[in-house]
Amino acid sequence: MSxxxxxxxxxxxxxxIETSRVQEASRFVEDxxxxxxxxIELVAAFEEEFDIEMDEDxxxxxxxxxxxxxxxxxxxxxx
Numbered sequence: 001m002s003x004x005x006x007x008x009x010x011x012x013x014x015x016x017i018e019t020s021r022v023q024e025a026s027r028f029v030e031d032x033x034x035x036x037x038x039x040i041e042l043v044a045a046f047e048e049e050f051d052i053e054m055d056e057d058x059x060x061x062x063x064x065x066x067x068x069x070x071x072x073x074x075x076x077x078x079x
Contacts, residue, residue, distance in 0.1 A: 003050075003072055003073055004024060004066075007022075007046065007065055007068050007069060007072070008022040008065065010042070010046060011028070011032060011034075011042060011065065014038065014041055014042055014045050015032050015033060015034055017032060022065055023065065024065050024066040024069070025065070025066060026064060026065045027063050027064050028042065028062075028063065028064070028065070029063070039060060040056075040060070043056060043059045046059075050075075050076060052072065052075050052076055054071070054072075058071070059071065
């Protein structure tokens with residue numbers, strides 16, 4: 001499963017929305033309705049899903065699903 005698909009699944013489950021609503025250009029707050037608490041929960045859920053450690057301040061700067069894919073791929077590459 002691709003990074004994008006995994007992010008879409010995690011976001012849809014956490015935000016209680018249909019996976020089909022989560023697109024690469026979707027903004028977590030404006031388009032998917034994440035509030036500030038859910039944004040923090042998303043970071044934690046992505047860390048768990050990908051077994052990585054993310055800098056929380058940098059991670060909270062990620063605004064779209066596509067940004068999250070790039071950010072997570074970069075963190076995983078740095079290992």
